[in-house]
């Protein structure tokens with residue numbers, strides 16, 4: 001039988017076990033077919049490694065934000081300018097998404113101290129690798145690659161049909177407005193164009209006039225796209241997947 005002092009000594013141990021058991025319960029299942037990763041804290045929603053050709057590697061990481069602002073803040077390193085930026089954000093959801101991107105970075109062995117932004121707001125990593133960042137509502141994602149890459153995540157929403165003619169042109173040749181896939185396909189096209197824009201980062205690019213996405217099937221999860229801009233033609237490989245009601249799209253410049 002324990003006396004009171006022995007019990008109190010045990011208390012921090014009991015509290016530690018309780019706290020970690022609670023954390024373990026919150027773990028998110030990974031999508032089927034993906035490598036399960038053993039994380040002590042809130043895990044990634046999804047990670048993917050791609051090697052498109054010998055010597056190139058790409059990591060895509062997705063986070064589903066369920067943690068509080070305080071929990072996230074406690075777990076990430078922030079550089080001074082990003083700390084100021086975080087404090088200036090009006091929406092807490094935006095702050096949590098911003099912090100969750102740092103969690104993703106840390107999953108790849110980088111920290112916020114390795115990240116900097118150019119004057120257009122495009123993120124860069126110190127060293128050779130390229131990075132692109134996206135967040136929407138409670139999802140965030142990053143792509144890190146030896147290739148030039150862009151990423152975008154978008155919620156599938158009815159209202160995208162109202163602006164379709166602002167960002168589609170040649171795509172209307174294969175889009176079927178009456179299909180139940182119309183909104184899903186529009187979201188892929190939008191995401192592809194955002195991802196390409198993030199790669200090129202050039203003022204004056206029009207989604208409608210300068211970027212065209214080739215016909216694709218949702219279940220194939222890939223397509224190609226072209227950018228015609230400033231007398232140059234650039235080709236891109238587009239990959240996409242649907243995660244809950246969101247569409248994640250990433251683009252590689254060929």
Ligand SMILES: CC(C)(COP(=O)(O)OP(=O)(O)OC[C@H]1O[C@@H](n2cnc3c(N)ncnc32)[C@H](O)[C@@H]1OP(=O)(O)O)[C@@H](O)C(=O)NCCC(=O)NCCS
Nearest residue numbers: 120121122123133134135136152153166167197198201207
């Ligand atoms: C900059 C832009 C690409 C951001 O995309 P978004 O869908 O609004 O937001 P996302 O969450 O997907 O991406 C935000 C991230 O993009 C990155 N980003 C911002 N500006 C960028 C740029 N110029 N180039 C590349 N990446 C950029 C940042 O990392 C940012 O997140 P962070 O600041 O928290 O790190 C977008 O606002 C934009 O300007 N698009 C082009 C405008 C356009 O032509 N629209 C067509 C209308 S028909």
